Amino acid sequence: MLVFTHPACLQHDPGPDHPESPERLAVVLEALRAAFPGQLQWREAPAAKFGELARVHDRELIDSLLQPQQQPLRNIDMDTRMSPGSATAAVHAAGAGVAAVDAVMLGDDPRAFCAVRPPGHHATASTAMGFCLFNNIAIAAAYARDRHGLERVAVVDFDVHHGNGTQAIFVQDPAVGYFSTHQSGLFPHSGNMRERGVGNIRNVLLPPGSGGFRFRNVWAEEMLPAIDAFEPQLLLISAGFDAHMRDPQADLMLETEDFAWLSAELAAIARHRCGGRLVSMLEGGYDLQALRECAVAHVGALL
Numbered sequence: 322m323l324v325f326t327h328p329a330c331l332q333h334d335p336g337p338d339h340p341e342s343p344e345r346l347a348v349v350l351e352a353l354r355a356a357f358p359g360q361l362q363w364r365e366a367p368a369a370k371f372g373e374l375a376r377v378h379d380r381e382l383i384d385s386l387l388q389p390q391q392q393p394l395r396n397i398d399m400d401t402r403m404s405p406g407s408a409t410a411a412v413h414a415a416g417a418g419v420a421a422v423d424a425v426m427l428g429d430d431p432r433a434f435c436a437v438r439p440p441g442h443h444a445t446a447s448t449a450m451g452f453c454l455f456n457n458i459a460i461a462a463a464y465a466r467d468r469h470g471l472e473r474v475a476v477v478d479f480d481v482h483h484g485n486g487t488q489a490i491f492v493q494d495p496a497v498g499y500f501s502t503h504q505s506g507l508f509p510h511s512g513n514m515r516e517r518g519v520g521n522i523r524n525v526l527l528p529p530g531s532g533g534f535r536f537r538n539v540w541a542e543e544m545l546p547a548i549d550a551f552e553p554q555l556l557l558i559s560a561g562f563d564a565h566m567r568d569p570q571a572d573l574m575l576e577t578e579d580f581a582w583l584s585a586e587l588a589a590i591a592r593h594r595c596g597g598r599l600v601s602m603l604e605g606g607y608d609l610q611a612l613r614e615c616a617v618a619h620v621g622a623l624l
Contacts, residue, residue, distance in 0.1 A: 322624050323433040325421050326350060327366040327413035330437045332406030336394055339402065340570060340607040341452040346438045349603065352613040353436065353620060360624060362430065366417035366437060368409075369460060373419050376463040377456055377490050379447045386411060386454050397449045400508075411439055411454040418461030418557075421600040426469045426555070431597035432588070432623050434560075436616075440604040442484030442559045443509060451482065451509060458559045458602050459490045462497050465555050472496055475553035477544075477587060478503070479580070480561025480604045481571040483512030483524065487559065492518040498551045500544055502527055502536070504564065504571050523547050527564075529572035533579040536564070540583055549590055554598070556591045558584075561604035562615035568608045577614045584622035599623065 331343045353361060374383050387408050395403040414437035421433035441458055443451030462474045476491070478484040478501040488511070491497040498521045503512055505526035512524040525539050548556075562580060564573040584601075591599040601623065606612035 322361055322620065323364055323421065323424055323430045324353065324361045324436055325364050325366040325417040325433060326436040327417065329406065329409045329413045332404070333410035333439050334404040334406065335402035341439065344609060345606065345612060346436060348609050348613045349436050349616045352617050356617045357620065357624070364420070366413045366435070367420055368412040369415035369419055373460055373464055374415060374455060376467065377446060377459045382447050382449065386449060401450055401452055403454070407439070407454065413437065414439060414441065415455045415457050415460045418457045418600065418602055419464050422461050422465045422469070422555070425598045425600055426465065431599065433600045434620055434623065435600065435602040437603060440561070441486070441602070442478060442480060442604055443482070443486045445486040445489050453486065456486045456490060458557055459487050461600060461602070462491070462557055466496050471554045473498065473551060473553050474555050474557060475500065475548050475551055476557045476559065477548060478559035478561070479564065479583060480559055481564035481568070481573055482507055482561070482605060483509060484559055485509045485511040488512065488516065488518070488522055492522060495519050495521050497521060498548070498553065499523070500548050502539055502544065504529060504573050507571060527573060530574060532574040533576055536575055536579055537582060540586065545586055545590065549594065553594055556587060556595055556599045558587060558599065558601035559604045560601045560619055562606035562612055565606070565608065565611040565615060567611040568606065570605070570607050577611070577618045580615045581618035581622045584619045588623050
């Protein structure tokens with residue numbers, strides 16, 4: 322299994338009080354290296370090219386985020402900040418997904434995990450928001466569709482927050498399916514079950530306090546059959562682990578084993594529908610111990 326990362330992703334620093342800290346990625350990298358010695362192929366993520374970003378983002382947003390920054394912190398909104406190293410981190414995070422898609426499509430390895438930050442799934446075509454600068458998973462999906470000529474790419478999002486940016490980018494695109502479970506009543510207050518796009522969007526809201534029993538039932542009875550029926554040629558995962566019971570940003574009660582179970586189920590669909598081709602990208606997860614455990618469980622299940 323391939324793992325794409327880049328040292329620049331540790332240089333995005335939104336401030337000492339910010340939950341989306343460099344330590345998040347540091348503990349994931351440390352945990353994966355310790356848990357899977359010799360089992361992972363580590364690759365340096367390239368920087369995404371302008372044209373790859375522009376498949377899903379407006380030029381004005383790209384230019385704004387990539388402008389040189391002198392001040393220690395630049396506020397994009399009340400939750401989203403940039404440091405002088407953020408732009409480089411963001412282009413390598415986006416480039417990881419592009420490189421991972423190439424690798425799995427060209428036969429280097431059927432599975433890849435992108436251990437990168439900042440996360441991406443809240444960023445819309447025109448707006449960086451929710452800790453996200455560029456929408457990494459959307460850039461990867463659009464690249465797979467255009468560069469590799471895929472007619473059906475499935476994006477699966479189990480982050481506790483709805484990936485409003487990913488949904489908005491593909492809401493009228495039947496080539497990309499978006500499948501998400503997320504906690505009700507949370508930022509960004511989108512993703513209700515009536516939002517169906519052109520039949521390519523599937524959302525299920527989980528009430529606060531939901532645990533593994535409800536989570537697994539929703540996926541087993543509704544979401545996994547819907548993904549399978551979409552008949553994807555490539556499976557992409559927005560792998561957020563902030564639905565864990567330890568996470569301070571939300572109120573779901575999932576345990577590490579729940580993420581391992583879903584990861585294994587998604588890998589099985591990839592084997593059945595996609596020749597095993599699957600790319601996962603790190604999104605949320607803000608309790609360091611839970612994030613460490615869940616990343617190992619997720620990668621172990623994909624292995």
